[in-house]
Amino acid sequence: MTGMIERLPGWPTLPDLFGWVETGLPGAHTIPGLHGIRVEEHLADGTYELRAELPGIDPAKDVEITVTEGAVTLRAERSEETTEKHRTEFRYGTFARSVRLPAGAKGEEATAEYKDGVLTIKVPVPETKTGTRTIPVRHV
Structure with a gap:
């Protein structure tokens, strides 16, 4: 070897490893051509907030948000629109992500807004009372 690192057959390259960080382990996506969406979740003051990184899209035309069976699904x-063939590191195509909502979340009351490349979805989550309840016993 003359100062070069030899790649072992079957071992991923360094860019492949960085790709796993962004997209998950190989085989994690079941639909070819589907990319993941980076998200942040936060629950405070009776509101579940989901922030999704979606720069460079038109939210009115290119985003679909659905809530079914206790999960919110984003598709973008x-x-x-380039005319020359050259190397690009931006991702184009369909992006999707499903996230489980907290128990008791009112998905039908969700709201969404888009600002500076970030989509924010807010879902009300009423606080549940976890106090102790005494059950009277009837004598029959």
Whole structure:
């Protein structure tokens, strides 16, 4: 070897490893061409907030948000508009992410807004009372 690192057959390259950080382990996506969406979740003051990183899209045309069976699903599409063939590191295509909502979340009352490339979804989550309850016993 003359100062070069030899890649072992079957071992991923360094860029492949960084790709796993962004997209998950190989085989994690079941739909070819589908990319993940980076999200942050926060629950405070009776509101569940989901923030999704979606720069460069038109939220009115390119985003679909659905709530079913206790989960919120985001789907977005970004199309490429270049005329020359060159290397790009931006991702184009369909992006999707499903996130489980907290117990008791009122998905039908969810709201969404888009600002500076970040989509924010807010879902009310009423606080549940966890106090002790005494059950009277009836004598029959």
